[in-house]
Amino acid sequence: MPERTIAEPYKIKMVEPIRQIPQRARARAMLEAGFNTFLLRSEDVYIDLLTDSGTSAMSDRQWAGLMLGDESYAGSRNFYKLEKAVQDVYGFPFVVPTHQGRGAEHITSQIRIRPGQFVPMNMYFTTTREHVERAGGVFVDVIIDEAHDPTSEHPFKGNVDLAKLNKLVKERGAGSIAYLSLATCVNMAGGQPMSMANLRAVSAWAKRNKLAIIFDATRVVENAYFIQQREKGYADHTVREIIKGMMSYGEGCTVSAKKDNLVNIGGFLATRSEGFFQKAREMVVVFEGLHTYGGLAGRDMEAIALGTYEMCEDEYVASRVRQVHYLGNRLRNGGVPIVLPIGGHGVFLDARRFLPHLEQDVFPAQALCAALYVDSGVRAMERGVVSAGRDQATGKHKYPKLELVRLTIPRRVYTNLHMDVVAESCLALYEGRSRIRGLRMVYEPEHLRFFQARFKKL
Numbered sequence: 001m002p003e004r005t006i007a008e009p010y011k012i013k014m015v016e017p018i019r020q021i022p023q024r025a026r027a028r029a030m031l032e033a034g035f036n037t038f039l040l041r042s043e044d045v046y047i048d049l050l051t052d053s054g055t056s057a058m059s060d061r062q063w064a065g066l067m068l069g070d071e072s073y074a075g076s077r078n079f080y081k082l083e084k085a086v087q088d089v090y091g092f093p094f095v096v097p098t099h100q101g102r103g104a105e106h107i108t109s110q111i112r113i114r115p116g117q118f119v120p121m122n123m124y125f126t127t128t129r130e131h132v133e134r135a136g137g138v139f140v141d142v143i144i145d146e147a148h149d150p151t152s153e154h155p156f157k158g159n160v161d162l163a164k165l166n167k168l169v170k171e172r173g174a175g176s177i178a179y180l181s182l183a184t185c186v187n188m189a190g191g192q193p194m195s196m197a198n199l200r201a202v203s204a205w206a207k208r209n210k211l212a213i214i215f216d217a218t219r220v221v222e223n224a225y226f227i228q229q230r231e232k233g234y235a236d237h238t239v240r241e242i243i244k245g246m247m248s249y250g251e252g253c254t255v256s257a258k259k260d261n262l263v264n265i266g267g268f269l270a271t272r273s274e275g276f277f278q279k280a281r282e283m284v285v286v287f288e289g290l291h292t293y294g295g296l297a298g299r300d301m302e303a304i305a306l307g308t309y310e311m312c313e314d315e316y317v318a319s320r321v322r323q324v325h326y327l328g329n330r331l332r333n334g335g336v337p338i339v340l341p342i343g344g345h346g347v348f349l350d351a352r353r354f355l356p357h358l359e360q361d362v363f364p365a366q367a368l369c370a371a372l373y374v375d376s377g378v379r380a381m382e383r384g385v386v387s388a389g390r391d392q393a394t395g396k397h398k399y400p401k402l403e404l405v406r407l408t409i410p411r412r413v414y415t416n417l418h419m420d421v422v423a424e425s426c427l428a429l430y431e432g433r434s435r436i437r438g439l440r441m442v443y444e445p446e447h448l449r450f451f452q453a454r455f456k457k458l
Contacts (some may be wrong), residue, residue: 002020009315020046020377030115034454035370046377054258056411060355061304069299076300079292085308091244092270094277099295100129101256105271117178148401149188150339150350155230157192174209185219191343193226203249215253221260222344225317227271240312330423362438376425381406389448
């Protein structure tokens with residue numbers, strides 16, 4: 001008997017109209033945006049898969065919670081609800097709210113890095129590396145090699161390679177390392193998780209070398225779900241139990257609440273180190289706001305607190321990941337090259353295999369993003385050489401092994417019919433892929449260039 005369909009564990013109470021403007025208008029909009037999807041007007045976008053950051057649909061409980069906002073400058077009751085939610089779900093006793101995840105990254109980097117120190121990561125993330133380098137730190141990639149191979153079906157491609165850590169210590173000494181920055185469900189690798197076994201091993205290594213682990217726990221929910229589904233011994237554990245188990249191996253975490261926590265703005269830093277907490281609480285006042293609001297309105301902290309509990313409900317998490325895999329399997333079955341295994345927050349097109357006639361220095365992923373929008377009004381994001389930026393020493397482009405287009409699925413927003421539209425557009429572009437031309441960059445910001453760079457067609 002075939003497996004039965006499992007529906008989303010919610011029903012729709014409110015809708016937002018969207019429209020698909022004519023293809024000629026899309027082509028004009030893309031030209032005016034300099035072939036950068038970040039520079040499009042949202043009103044010209046039909047299905048927006050640019051990011052899952054701040055684009056989720058909030059629940060009726062969260063919307064009701066907005067009316068309970070305590071906008072007191074100091075000691076807002078919503079802060080204490082947020083603090084308790086983080087303690088309950090993540091297990092860290094100390095919490096510092098920030099306006100979003102990069103605020104927590106900035107504070108962490110400024111406190112914990114001395115100029116010249118190394119920060120090993122399981123692959124880079126754009127804003128994390130930017131803050132590390134601004135503090136004088138040096139990023140070192142210690143992810144397993146399989147993560148750089150889009151065809152590898154390793155179930156935990158976010159794992160750390162302990163041999164790479166040992167090599168760094170042997171060459172530079174443990175004292176040269178500021179801390180380990182470990183991302184759950186590694187974004188730049190295609191939303192790939194770490195295993196609990198690897199976390200245990202890395203934690204033991206860190207303790208031997210007297211080093212702290214600071215998680216980027218922005219997508220810990222999807223990582224916990226993959227552990228539940230793929231790792232022996234965790235099938236009977238709830239997602240919430242697995243999240244707390246994962247976080248037990250770290251000294252702290254930074255979180256962009258705009259992803260897992262199902263809100264449109266917000267973030268936080270959490271830790272079990274009272275010394276780190278005291279320094280962060282002092283610094284947040286300088287850069288974000290008082291330590292009991294950190295740049296957020298009370299109503300936003302209320303929504304984050306409620307979303308923190310909602311995000312780890314097992315039925316919801318399974319539904320969320322199933323939708324991502326629905327799109328991924330449609331593309332895979334149609335022969336479109338994607339990153340495998342399919343990740344937790346999006347499907348990643350492999351632009352190098354999709355457009356083999358384009359060299360990496362003409363930005364194939366950026367060109368594919370532009371072509372997708374013109375074809376169907378679907379907005380996606382480049383994750384390749386443009387996102388990688390330039391080498392600080394040589395000034396030349398960094399050429400990552402992965403040249404990807406990220407189709408990022410917002411949470412509780414689109415139906416599978418929307419995913420069908422996306423899939424059909426990708427399939428049509430793949431069939432006519434030889435007609436897609438490369439780009440040249442005509443404007444390049446100094447920092448995080450992918451947000452504002454402009455291009456022209458070759």
